[in-house]
Amino acid sequence: MKLLAIGSDHAGFAYKEMLKPWLTEQGYELRDFGTHSADSADYADFAHPLAAAVASGEVPRGILICGSANGVCITANKHKGVRAALAWLPELAELARQHNDANVLCLPARFVSEEQARQITRLFLDTAFEGGRHATRVGKIDC
16 A cells, blocks of 8 residues: 545645545545635645645655645745646646656645546656656755
8 A cells, every 4th residue: 555645724625625535546545634614714824734744754755735735845845845736737747757756746726626626636656756857856845
């Protein structure tokens, strides 16, 4: 089993719950950072712990979901070593992995269908980092 972190606020809760059984079927062991209901919640309360787990190496990658994905992406990127990428198209997830070695995917639940969310997630999880000239660039990200 491959370990994967997942988290959302209330706006992303339904998509998180939709993705969890699908990811388990794909062979992932999930660490769910919440939220655990559709009740209003602050995205930072879930994004910070998930990003800290990725930054520490406790989990290799994570998925964060909120309405626009902007809030969770901004929050996760405050953590050194986290490269969170907002993707609303499959190609963006693929490029985030290939060129940026993104380790947290941020999905905008209000702007993608469930099928698109699965496709974007699949590409994020299945795409390798290209390294090479991109490794030099990624090495310059952390302050």
